[in-house]
Amino acid sequence: MSELAQAGAARRGVTEVFDRRYADLCVALESDSRRRHLPGQAGLDGAAVDFSHNDYLGLARDPDAIAALCETARARGVGATGSRLLSGDWPEHAALEAAIAAAKGTEAALVFPSGYQANATALAALLDRKTLGAEPLLFADRLNHASLHHACQLAGVHQLRYRHNDLGHLGELLAKHADDARPKFIVAETIFGMDGDSLDMPALAALADAHSAFLWLDEAHATGVAGATGQGLASGWIGGRGAAMGTFSKAIGAQGAYVACSRAVRDYLLNRCTGFIYSTGIAPAMAAAVHAVWNKLPMLDQTRARLMARADAFRKRLQAAGLDTGSSTTHIVPVIVGSDARALELKAWLAARGMIVSAVRPPTVPPNTARIRIAFAASHGDAQVDALADAILDWHATRGA
Numbered sequence: 060m061s062e063l064a065q066a067g068a069a070r071r072g073v074t075e076v077f078d079r080r081y082a083d084l085c086v087a088l089e090s091d092s093r094r095r096h097l098p099g100q101a102g103l104d105g106a107a108v109d110f111s112h113n114d115y116l117g118l119a120r121d122p123d124a125i126a127a128l129c130e131t132a133r134a135r136g137v138g139a140t141g142s143r144l145l146s147g148d149w150p151e152h153a154a155l156e157a158a159i160a161a162a163k164g165t166e167a168a169l170v171f172p173s174g175y176q177a178n179a180t181a182l183a184a185l186l187d188r189k190t191l192g193a194e195p196l197l198f199a200d201r202l203n204h205a206s207l208h209h210a211c212q213l214a215g216v217h218q219l220r221y222r223h224n225d226l227g228h229l230g231e232l233l234a235k236h237a238d239d240a241r242p243k244f245i246v247a248e249t250i251f252g253m254d255g256d257s258l259d260m261p262a263l264a265a266l267a268d269a270h271s272a273f274l275w276l277d278e279a280h281a282t283g284v285a286g287a288t289g290q291g292l293a294s295g296w297i298g299g300r301g302a303a304m305g306t307f308s309k310a311i312g313a314q315g316a317y318v319a320c321s322r323a324v325r326d327y328l329l330n331r332c333t334g335f336i337y338s339t340g341i342a343p344a345m346a347a348a349v350h351a352v353w354n355k356l357p358m359l360d361q362t363r364a365r366l367m368a369r370a371d372a373f374r375k376r377l378q379a380a381g382l383d384t385g386s387s388t389t390h391i392v393p394v395i396v397g398s399d400a401r402a403l404e405l406k407a408w409l410a411a412r413g414m415i416v417s418a419v420r421p422p423t424v425p426p427n428t429a430r431i432r433i434a435f436a437a438s439h440g441d442a443q444v445d446a447l448a449d450a451i452l453d454w455h456a457t458r459g460a
């Protein structure tokens with residue numbers, strides 16, 4: 060321990076009461092098998108095969124992206140050096156935003172340092188009741204990402220939750236409020252990160268049109284892997300209907316996020332979105348790296364098709380043995396095992412066989428639906444995927460049934 064740390068420890072009297080409370084919570088989480096730990100990269104070195112990362116297309120190590128990152132950092136520095144509204148606005152931002160808007164079919168786009176920030180603060184800004192003239196009615200998929208819930212909390216807007224990916228239920232809720240003149244929002248992910256199912260865009264667009272609702276779609280897990288040229292499921296649908304956000308932290312292999320929207324929404328966010336105004340802009344070097352990857356997306360059709368075919372074959376094998384893969388239809392496949400302890404047991408079983416998966420537990424997913432989440436990526440070979448299925452089926456036969 061450093062001298063400074065020792066001095067801090069000697070003063071502990073003040074913070075002891077606080078520390079004890081925080082520590083008690085972690086102990087309680089431990090006894091519920093819900094305590095989180097940072098895993099480091101220890102399990103990921105050497106021979107272990109990682110099915111937990113979100114670098115779906117292997118672009119985190121794309122040589123053109125790395126070159127763009129380094130060259131731009133040399134020219135501009137490592138960081139943006141300020142809020143975009145002050146010193147932190149660079150040509151790389153505008154170039155990336157233009158490319159994203161063109162691909163999504165929207166008038167404009169705005170980039171953010173992270174997806175969480177984009178969802179939590181840009182959506183919250185759009186929900187502002189003073190601007191809208193009334194508290195909006197917000198219809199939300201009940202399994203939406205935490206950042207989308209955070210936006211509603213920040214804006215103080217009550218969510219009308221519909222059953223997961225059940226557009227029939229959404230339609231019923233919208234019909235029930237058809238005579239309510241308040242502005243309406245529909246908020247959903249286009250590929251759900253924990254379930255791997257996707258939104259029916261034509262049906263959703265029809266509902267939004269029929270009820271004049273503003274769509275806020277989260278393309279975190281669709282960007283790069285879904286849609287005609289890999290630019291997400293909302294591309295071509297969202298223009299004139301609302302806004303689509305997506306992160307650069309998954310298939311793009313980088314960091315940051317976008318909101319694709321109308322010019323009016325972009326301008327409003329520049330003036331009212333606290334997470335944009337009071338935060339340093341995404342590093343221009345990162346924007347350049349993302350742009351290099353973004354330009355490649357249309358050329359990766361075969362990679363995307365291979366990913367989806369692998370996931371499909373894997374799902375079929377597991378389902379044939381009676382395992383529950385939920386409603387997954389994409390490259391993300393949950394194996395739902397029920398209790399937290401069973402999810403951790405299966406994760407450990409696979410780790411012992413050199414395979415890394417994440418165990419996802421409540422509150423990230425609903426109670427009694429703890430699962431391991433498998434994310435297929437371009438880096439996986441057929442033999443590795445077969446070995447993963449074999450190991451899960453072995454577990455199921457010996458322990459899981």
Ligand SMILES: Cc1ncc(COP(=O)(O)O)c(C=O)c1O
Binds near residue numbers: 175206248252307315
């Ligand atoms: C559906 C969804 N939305 C938003 C985010 C946040 O994105 P980021 O990692 O860029 O903050 C994530 C990532 O965990 C996500 O899965």
